[in-house]
Amino acid sequence: MDQIDREILRILQENAKISMKELAKAVHLTSPSVIERVRRLEEQQIIEGYHAHVSLKKLHRPIIALVMFKSTDCKALSNFCNNHPDVLECYRVAGEVSYIAKLATHSVESLEQFIDETMQYGTPSTNIVLSSYEKKVIDAFDMEE
Structure with a gap:
């Protein structure tokens, strides 16, 4: 894992809904390169999944x-x-x-x-x-x- 992979992880943790195009721009790579890096991080199970953070209060579990x-x-x-x-x-x-x-x-x-x-x-x-x-x-x- 290099510095670009680390930056991809940081950005995805902040916003897992970011498009691959936006992510590629943020790390100064092409979209296909970023897609391949993200796929590899998923295959290595460094990225285990993508999650929605829900409001427990709004779900009546305060x-x-x-x-x-x-x-x-x-x-x-x-x-x-x-x-x-x-x-x-x-x-x-x-x-x-x-x-x-x-x-x-x-x-x-x-x-x-x-x-x-x-x-x-x-x-x-x-x-x-x-x-x-x-x-x-x-x-x-x-x-x-």
Whole structure:
């Protein structure tokens, strides 16, 4: 991966809907060259996909919570979280807790219900997100070659 590939990655992270023509102009290459580079980055699975960022508030899921578990049944908890509609992400981690689930839910009551339903898998500890920052662009220039 060279400097042009890194610049392509940076631009696509900022705007995945950019046309190949505009992208080519931004990196000073022809459209066919850029299309080939993007295809190669996709084949190498450096680019894993293109996503729409949606407003959880507009989808009536304004409450974001991180629930940490000291699990007694990791497989069952993982299965429960993977199938629960409010769970956005679930991580198995090393340390004092064994799982962290990120939820987006519509009410404190639905969060409480989730917590109650997971107690059979271990001890949950819940943190409600008050504000957040999400890094949108990974600097590909810091990546090792």
